[in-house]
Amino acid sequence: MKVLPHRDNMLLVDEVEFIDGMSCGKKYISGDEWFLKGHFPGNPVVPGVILCEIIAQSACGFISDGMEGKLPFFTSLDKVKFKNQVKPGDTFETKCRITKEKGPFRFGEGKGYVNGKLCVSLEFSFALVDKE
Numbered sequence: 770m771k772v773l774p775h776r777d778n779m780l781l782v783d784e785v786e787f788i789d790g791m792s793c794g795k796k797y798i799s800g801d802e803w804f805l806k807g808h809f810p811g812n813p814v815v816p817g818v819i820l821c822e823i824i825a826q827s828a829c830g831f832i833s834d835g836m837e838g839k840l841p842f843f844t845s846l847d848k849v850k851f852k853n854q855v856k857p858g859d860t861f862e863t864k865c866r867i868t869k870e871k872g873p874f875r876f877g878e879g880k881g882y883v884n885g886k887l888c889v890s891l892e893f894s895f896a897l898v899d900k901e
Contacts, residue, residue, distance in 0.1 A: 782826045791864050794827025800857030815855040820889045821846055824879035827863040839897040849891040859883045873897045
């Protein structure tokens with residue numbers, strides 16, 4: 770909460786730590802999350818867009834020093850691939866890194882896993898925009 774401007778219900782990262790130049794995050798999927806209520810009744814699956822958001826939020830730990838007075842806004846998602854579902858009871862673990870910085874833009878890549886199985890991979894970018 771010290772780094773990310775997101776709050777309930779959009780603060781989607783439970784833990785973030787840095788290991789070997791990677792930002793590693795965790796999101797514990799309890800089954801009570803708002804996005805599971807209708808996706809899908811009787812067979813809840815975390816939506817892909819939420820998985821992408823979790824990865825991007827965990828990447829923001831890399832730029833915590835540059836975020837004061839700024840908000841991070843997605844500018845692109847590329848090469849997104851979904852491999853396995855994420856369901857209630859799962860711990861979704863992320864590994865991501867920032868690959869390039871250019872002015873207010875940050876470019877990165879990330880992957881998300883459950884029990885070591887790849888669930889999603891992507892490249893992304895976001896801009897740090899002044900708070901209004």
